Amino acid sequence: xxxxxxxxxxxxxxxxxxxxxxxxxxxxxxxxxxxxxxxxxxxxxxxxxxxxxxxxxxxxxxxxxxxxxxxxxxxxxxxxxxxxxxxxxxxxxxxxxxxxxxxxxxxxxxxxxxxxxxxxxxxxxxxxxxxxxxxxxxxxxxxxxxxxxxxxxxxxxxxxxxxxxxxxxxxxxxxxxxxxxxxxxxxxxxxxxxxxxxxxxxxxxxxxxxxxxxxxxxxxxxxxxxxxxxxxxxxxxxxxxxxxxxxxxxxxxxxxxxxxxxxxxxxxxxxxxxxxxxxxxxxxxxxxxxxxxxxxxxxxxxxxxxxxxxxxxxxxxxxxxxxxxxxxxxxxxxx
Amino acid sequence: xxxxxxxxxxxxxxxxxxxxxxxxxxxxxxxxxxxxxxxxxxxxxxxxxxxxxxxxxxxxxxxxxxxxxxxxxxxxxxxxxxxxxxxxxxxxxxxxxxxxxxxxxxxxxxxxxxxxxxxxxxxxxxxxxxxxxxxxxxxxxxxxxxxxxxxxxxxxxxxxxxxxxxxxxxxxxxxxxxxxxxxxxxxxxxxxxxxxxxxxxxxxxxxxxxxxxxxxxxxxxxxxxxxxxxxxxxxxxxxxxxxxxxxxxxxxxxxxxxxxxxxxxxxxxxxxxxxxxxxxxxxxxxxxxxxxxxxxxxxxxxxxxxxxxxxxxxxxxxxxxxxxxxxxxxxxxxxxxxxxxxxxxxxxxxxxxxxxxxxxxxxxxxxxxxxxxxxxxxxxxxxxxxxxxxxxxxxxxxxxxxxxxxxxxxxxxxxxxxxxxxxxxxxxxxxxxxxxxxxxxxxxxxxxxxxxxxxxxxxxxxxxxxxxxxxxxxxxxxxxxxxxxxxxxxxxxxxxxxxxxxxxxxxxxxxxxxxxxxxxxxxxxxxxxxxxxxxxxxxxxxxxxxxxxxxxxxxxxxxxxxxxxxxxxxxxx
Numbered sequence: 001x002x003x004x005x006x007x008x009x010x011x012x013x014x015x016x017x018x019x020x021x022x023x024x025x026x027x028x029x030x031x032x033x034x035x036x037x038x039x040x041x042x043x044x045x046x047x048x049x050x051x052x053x054x055x056x057x058x059x060x061x062x063x064x065x066x067x068x069x070x071x072x073x074x075x076x077x078x079x080x081x082x083x084x085x086x087x088x089x090x091x092x093x094x095x096x097x098x099x100x101x102x103x104x105x106x107x108x109x110x111x112x113x114x115x116x117x118x119x120x121x122x123x124x125x126x127x128x129x130x131x132x133x134x135x136x137x138x139x140x141x142x143x144x145x146x147x148x149x150x151x152x153x154x155x156x157x158x159x160x161x162x163x164x165x166x167x168x169x170x171x172x173x174x175x176x177x178x179x180x181x182x183x184x185x186x187x188x189x190x191x192x193x194x195x196x197x198x199x200x201x202x203x204x205x206x207x208x209x210x211x212x213x214x215x216x217x218x219x220x221x222x223x224x225x226x227x228x229x230x231x232x233x234x235x236x237x238x239x240x241x242x243x244x245x246x247x248x249x250x251x252x253x254x255x256x257x258x259x260x261x262x263x264x265x266x267x268x269x270x271x272x273x274x275x276x277x278x279x280x281x282x283x284x285x286x287x288x289x290x291x292x293x294x295x296x297x298x299x300x301x302x303x304x305x306x307x308x309x310x311x312x313x314x315x316x317x318x319x320x321x322x323x324x325x326x327x328x329x330x331x332x333x334x335x
Numbered sequence: 336x337x338x339x340x341x342x343x344x345x346x347x348x349x350x351x352x353x354x355x356x357x358x359x360x361x362x363x364x365x366x367x368x369x370x371x372x373x374x375x376x377x378x379x380x381x382x383x384x385x386x387x388x389x390x391x392x393x394x395x396x397x398x399x400x401x402x403x404x405x406x407x408x409x410x411x412x413x414x415x416x417x418x419x420x421x422x423x424x425x426x427x428x429x430x431x432x433x434x435x436x437x438x439x440x441x442x443x444x445x446x447x448x449x450x451x452x453x454x455x456x457x458x459x460x461x462x463x464x465x466x467x468x469x470x471x472x473x474x475x476x477x478x479x480x481x482x483x484x485x486x487x488x489x490x491x492x493x494x495x496x497x498x499x500x501x502x503x504x505x506x507x508x509x510x511x512x513x514x515x516x517x518x519x520x521x522x523x524x525x526x527x528x529x530x531x532x533x534x535x536x537x538x539x540x541x542x543x544x545x546x547x548x549x550x551x552x553x554x555x556x557x558x559x560x561x562x563x564x565x566x567x568x569x570x571x572x573x574x575x576x577x578x579x580x581x582x583x584x585x586x587x588x589x590x591x592x593x594x595x596x597x598x599x600x601x602x603x604x605x606x607x608x609x610x611x612x613x614x615x616x617x618x619x620x621x622x623x624x625x626x627x628x629x630x631x632x633x634x635x636x637x638x639x640x641x642x643x644x645x646x647x648x649x650x651x652x653x654x655x656x657x658x659x660x661x662x663x664x665x666x667x668x669x670x671x672x673x674x675x676x677x678x679x680x681x682x683x684x685x686x687x688x689x690x691x692x693x694x695x696x697x698x699x700x701x702x703x704x705x706x707x708x709x710x711x712x713x714x715x716x717x718x719x720x721x722x723x724x725x726x727x728x729x730x731x732x733x734x735x736x737x738x739x740x741x742x743x744x745x746x747x748x749x750x751x752x753x754x755x756x757x758x759x760x761x762x763x764x765x766x767x768x769x770x771x772x773x774x775x776x777x778x779x780x781x782x783x784x785x786x787x788x789x790x791x792x793x794x795x796x797x798x799x800x801x802x803x804x805x806x807x808x809x810x811x812x813x814x815x816x817x818x819x820x821x822x823x824x825x826x827x828x829x830x831x832x833x834x835x836x837x838x839x840x841x842x843x844x845x846x847x848x849x850x851x852x853x854x855x856x857x858x859x860x861x862x863x864x865x866x867x868x869x870x871x872x873x874x875x876x877x878x879x880x881x882x883x884x885x886x887x888x889x890x891x892x893x894x895x896x897x898x899x900x901x902x903x904x905x906x907x908x
Contacts, residue, residue: 137645138588138590140590141588141589141590141610141612142588142589142590142607142609143609145609146586146588146607146609149586150586153581153583154581154583155581160655162654162655193649193736193740193743194729194736194740195654195736196732196733196736197652197654197655197656199655199656199657204655205655205656205657207654213729214726214729218726218728218729219728220728221728221729221732222732228655256655256657257655257656257657260580260581261580262653262654262655262656262657265654265655310721311720311721312718312719312720312721312722312744313720313721313722314721321645324645324646324647325645325647325648326649327647327648327649327652327653327654328654329647329654330647330653330654330655331644331645331646331647333579333580333581333585335579335585335641335642335643335644
């Protein structure tokens with residue numbers, strides 16, 4: 001009975017309305033604007049929450065700039081590696097700063113939700129972590145705005161993606177990343193199959209798989225992290241990310257298929273398994289700022305010496321067409 | 336040679352419109368461009384256009400702009416205004432070609448002019464009856480009034496339609512008009528254009544009627560041309576357009592360049608504004624003074640063409656497949672596109688069959704994939720192309736996925752062993768899904784139901800068989816077998832499997848010892864029909880397998896049922 005009431009409450013519009021406003025007040029108040037250079041003409045804006053990611057930021061910035069992102073909005077959660085100096089020199093970067101708890105802010109998404117609602121409404125918004133790189137069909141010749149236009153035409157508000165954990169053929173500890181390195185060259189491998197999906201009418205399709213299932217959660221597959229995300233959204237005022245951008249309110253956004261079939265979907269390369277992970281794991285274990293008592297980071301610590309590459313499962317990334325052929329991504333009607 | 340007058344319907348910024356005008360002027364040195372700029376677009380942009388082209392004697396700008404919107408009368412009215420301006424200007428032209436800023440040439444315009452010269456006895460405009468429309472309103476486009484915009488005032492639009500349906504209000508189509516439909520884009524001869532303008536002059540009420548017709552741009556010119564009785568090229572217009580299942584035009588990008596050049600059309604729409612390379616290459620092609628290598632000379636027969644696309648066809652479940660989920664065998668098997676051979680029977684028999692098939696070649700023979708304690712691939716191998724025999728938790732998390740992964744990794748036709756108790760749901764499905772599984776039941780003794788006890792006895796684990804063998808009396812052994820079977824495999828499952836193995840409708844089986852013999856040729860023919868070429872190695876191995884099986888003696892496997900009974904009289908005497 002209590003469960004039923006809770007279920008009704010969590011799914012009610014009124015509750016979510018109040019919750020959204022409360023979270024915006026609370027977490028929006030934690031943000032201090034360092035520089036706001038957003039212009040009215042920016043139609044595609046990227047939102048990201050970062051902490052000491054200077055070794056990735058140049059490639060990240062270049063990559064999304066090339067895809068056609070107009071503006072970058074960063075939440076700087078207490079970086080100490082000169083990020084503010086870097087961003088001060090960029091015309092198309094806005095920064096909000098906070099030193100408050102990452103965990104309490106729903107692993108950064110409440111901050112992003114606040115900024116998305118305030119500055120992303122009506123725009124094509126990309127919300128990714130700095131180690132995530134969006135891939136979609138035809139990306140060599142078509143920009144992210146073309147993709148957004150197609151989504152609008154088919155009446156689909158967001159792009160569903162599968163997160164692909166990329167890794168190298170050496171152990172995690174030996175995969176060194178220097179500032180400005182191309183992560184696609186450093187970690188070119190991903191799992192070609194073995195993605196377990198469960199579809200649920202409310203939460204869309206829940207996907208698990210990749211090395212974090214087969215290597216880190218071999219005996220406990222239930223605990224493997226979710227790999228489905230929706231990083232590209234035509235943002236509307238009442239939209240909200242939930243549980244690390246794996247789910248969205250209203251629930252109808254989580255639906256992954258329509259009457260005419262599965263629409264366009266993409267992939268999100270996730271470059272977590274590099275040696276900076278080792279330092280990060282140490283730090284995060286001490287901070288205890290991650291999901292499930294930093295359970296995931298404990299697993300990483302146990303497996304830092306492991307090689308994730310496995311003959312027969314791992315394949316080298318070539319181009320988006322390869323992912324379409326493997327069935328990990330769909331072209332839908334965007335031919 | 337034909338002289339073209341392009342009627343450009345535009346609403347984009349002056350820069351984009353300018354690019355289109357410049358392209359047309361440059362690609363064809365003799366053409367005239369008559370621009371109708373949307374009344375909803377800003378005056379500033381229009382002023383910019385006037386500044387650029389006001390003095391050009393090859394560009395005409397419609398001063399009195401109509402307000403355009405998708406599916407609205409403005410598009411027709413704007414075109415008519417442009418045609419009037421063209422007629423009033425007295426420019427020489429032989430054909431008027433309607434284009435927009437997303438139309439882009441895909442062949443030299445010289446080739447287009449030669450094509451028009453050769454086919455100067457027809458007009459290029461689509462003219463279909465009602466069946467052309469695939470969905471939404473059909474006849475009601477005409478018979479209802481549509482004062483609201485479909486794109487901006489959707490709710491009002493739909494409410495209006497509902498209200499008029501309810502009140503049974505119907506407009507009368509003006510006398511003498513029989514509605515025709517087709518794509519908005521056309522290329523008409525001068526005399527037809529003159530005829531249309533005259534028709535508009537003479538029939539002001541009929542023209543006004545179109546103000547409240549829905550999507551008049553897809554029917555006004557088609558209907559008028561039909562009324563005028565002009566000869567129309569059947570099913571071909573020089574503008575290439577394609578629609579996707581959502582009814583939206585397919586937008587062309589850089590990756591379509593090679594495909595576009597092969598199409599027997601002269602203009603394509605919509606070519607994306609951002610496809611700069613595509614536009615630049617096609618522009619230089621349009622300017623070329625000679626024909627292409629494969630020129631379009633006669634009117635081609637148009638078929639719906641869709642650009643080629645890589646299709647997602649994985650061997651199991653696409654990503655984000657609706658309804659897929661763990662532990663849902665029937666649904667998941669639907670998405671599995673793999674034929675496999677299943678050896679079903681007690682472990683000792685499946686092992687024997689697997690070894691025989693392994694020796695015959697042409698097949699990839701795997702062991703018991705669903706053994707409760709381990710995953711058996713091939714003898715002596717713990718790894719099978721990345722799959723590991725120790726990953727039981729992973730296998731059990733999504734068994735269909737695991738099965739499909741194992742089968743996909745087989746170079747030849749896959750064969751695997753399945754024993755009672757491995758996966759009750761799959762065991763039943765193996766006999767039901769004939770398209771995906773070739774089930775080969777292996778039965779000791781014979782096909783008569785009398786042998787069931789022996790089947791289940793052999794399927795039981797070792798220690799239970801020992802316990803059964805400990806019984807001195809034959810009746811006790813049968814009873815113990817029955818009890819142990821029901822306990823170990825569940826009564827319901829045993830009954831279901833017995834129906835499939837020994838029931839009246841049971842299919843072909845391989846029998847250990849005696850009665851077996853050569854498999855039924857009809858069965859083989861059926862398998863060949865269902866699975867085609869791929870099944871041949873199995874069919875050729877099947878005779879050998881049947882021979883091995885009929886040569887075996889079940890008594891060796893089940894000594895406790897084969898030994899002589901100790902008589903009642905002796906044990907109690």
